[in-house]
Amino acid sequence: GSGVIVTVTVNGEPRSGRVEGWESLLTFLHDVVGLTGTKGACEQGECGSCTVVVDGELVCSCLVMAADADGAEVVTVEGIAPDGLHPIQQALIETGGVQCGFCTPGFVVAAWHLFNRNPHPDPWEIREALSGNICRCTGYGAILRAMERVAGREES
Secondary structure (H helix, E strand, O other): OOOEEEEEEEOOEEEEEEEOOOOEHHHHHHHHHOOOOOOOOOOOOOOOOOEEEEOOEEEEOOOOEHHHHOOOEEEOHHHHOOOOOOHHHHHHHHHOOOOOOOOHHHHHHHHHHHHHHOOOOOHHHHHHHOOOOOOOOOOOHHHHHHHHHHOOOOOO
């Protein structure tokens, strides 16, 4: 067959598969690895629904060619809290920050990346970290309140 064999460590597990040169990391995660939590919406890197962490960097997986991810370490939403809900996810539920849910995995991954670097970001830092993620349902208020709760900065 055509294509190349790619091996990517996804959430700590090496996963290999054949990909075509034009296939994205998003496609690899869905079709080869079988993880569908990472969502594809705009396919142009504009909405953040496909956000994952590749070698420590936040990226839109729709813009990364799968072949270019060979040898990379990738964390998806499924890898953040494999045994239940991460506090970020719990806070989103409690504040009503989830509606249709399509953007949620990208927000969760982006927030997780932020909190790993800065456990107590201020509201401006939270907004900046999530600025690449678009939501069409919530109006953002509940999402931001959830993140401020996780940051320990919630107004009581």
